[in-house]
Amino acid sequence: MASYKQLTAQLEKLHKEVAAARDKEVAQAIADIKQKIAEYDLTAEELGFTSAAAKPRRKSSASAVAKYRNPKTGETWSGRGRSPAWLVGKNRERFLIEG
Structure with a gap:
């Protein structure tokens, strides 16, 4: 061996x-x-x-329009991507921004 x-x-x-x-x-x-x-x-x-x-590229928006607002902190979320912690498990309609 x-x-x-x-x-x-x-x-x-x-x-x-x-x-x-x-x-x-x-x-x-x-x-x-x-x-x-x-x-x-x-x-x-x-x-x-x-x-x-x-290849043609999509132009991404620099900032999306906010759709939701946390009334306690004023923090906003556009509805895109991962939900923020303050909105998880809650009724989103309560946080909609009127516009």
């Missing part, structure tokens, strides 16, 4: 072989893909690789 030292040396050698084999196969895959892209004159959009900058 091999010693711990021998096994770790074998493991290190195998890790290096795995990394080298992967690098070689990745390089071949990239070459194949580039060849197909050139052969069919494909664009990034056709492949589904549009840049994040090219």
Whole structure:
């Protein structure tokens, strides 16, 4: 039976072989893909690789209009996101801001 030292040396050698084999196969895959892209004159959009900058983004409102107010503290909540602690388990209609 091999010693711990021998096994770790074998493991290190195998890790290096795995990394080298992967690098070689990745390089071949990239070459194949580039060849197909050139052969069919494909664009990034056709492949589904549009840049994040090219995608239209929703503009978020800087601040939403308050819908609820805590009469004790004056604290408000827009109704978006997680409910504030002062409103949890209570009838929200009582805290609606008339407007």
